[in-house]
Amino acid sequence: xxxxxxxxxxxxxxxxxxxxxxxxxxxxxxxxxxxxxxxxxxxxxxxxxxxxxxxxxxxxxxxxxxxxxxxxxxxxxxxxxxxxxxxxxxxxxxxxxxxxxxxxxxxxxxxxxxxxxxxxxxxxxxxxxxxxxxxxxxxxxxxxxxxxxxxxxxxxxxxxxxxxxxxxxxxxxxxxxxxxxxxxxxxxxxxxxxxxxxxxxxxxxxxxxxx
Numbered sequence: 577x578x579x580x581x582x583x584x585x586x587x588x589x590x591x592x593x594x595x596x597x598x599x600x601x602x603x604x605x606x607x608x609x610x611x612x613x614x615x616x617x618x619x620x621x622x623x624x625x626x627x628x629x630x631x632x633x634x635x636x637x638x639x640x641x642x643x644x645x646x647x648x649x650x651x652x653x654x655x656x657x658x659x660x661x662x663x664x665x666x667x668x669x670x671x672x673x674x675x676x677x678x679x680x681x682x683x684x685x686x687x688x689x690x691x692x693x694x695x696x697x698x699x700x701x702x703x704x705x706x707x708x709x710x711x712x713x714x715x716x717x718x719x720x721x722x723x724x725x726x727x728x729x730x731x732x733x734x735x736x737x738x739x740x741x742x743x744x745x746x747x748x749x750x751x752x753x754x755x756x757x758x759x760x761x762x763x764x765x766x767x768x769x770x771x772x773x774x775x776x777x778x779x780x781x782x783x784x785x786x787x
Contacts, residue, residue: 637711644683644704648739654695663694666702673709676716680705682747682761689763722753727786733764733778735771744768746778750786758785 657663670684683705690698733746747761762781768774 638704638707639711641680641683641705641708644687644701644708648686648690648697648701654697657694657696657699660691660694663699663702664691666706667691670702670705670709677709678717678749678756678759679712679715680709681759682745685761685763686745717756719755722755724753727752729782729786731775731778731782733768733771733774735768735774738763742767744774744777746774746781748778748782748785750782760785 667684667688670680671688674681674684683701687698687701687705728751729748730751731746731748733744735744736742737745741763743764743766745761745763748759749756750758760781764774764777766777768777
């Protein structure tokens with residue numbers, strides 16, 4: 577049975593009636609919940625809509641996130657932004673949105689590394705992410721009961737993906753049963769001499785997370 581989106585307080589009241597422990601301090605996150613067959617999709621729909629309204633983004637929307645961070649560099653020869661305060665605000669808001677949107681974590685992480693001196697290319701990358709968020713505003717993560725109680729982790733790395741330092745970026749996601757409970761996308765601290773070394777560093781990161 578499908579019910580409409582409800583507020584965080586409504587969710588807490590609903591789950592308390594079903595003897596399910598609510599998430600602590602969830603009312604501060606403005607996260608919406610949709611109850612479908614004993615599962616709870618988490619979605620920052622209201623926040624995403626408010627973000628688009630405040631920045632008056634383009635009417636275009638995309639459902640695929642491709643080449644957003646391609647060739648972004650600290651050494652970019654693009655035009656420097658004279659007023660980069662809006663870029664900082666949008667980047668910070670997108671970081672908040674990654675609480676329920678793992679699919680934009682890598683792109684947001686890559687763009688945020690350039691926010692100390694953003695160029696026009698970085699601004700365009702932010703706008704492409706926003707168009708994707710607009711086209712996929714109902715996306716989120718889903719939590720629910722599962723018969724499987726084991727931890728399963730997935731990891732990957734791009735070898736020498738940073739055009740400036742040639743450091744690799746590794747990411748991982750951790751599932752408890754059918755529920756995604758942890759994810760990350762982070763540039764590695766040192767340069768890897770091979771793709772295998774970059775992959776093993778990614779594995780070490782996710783093992784440290786779950787142990």
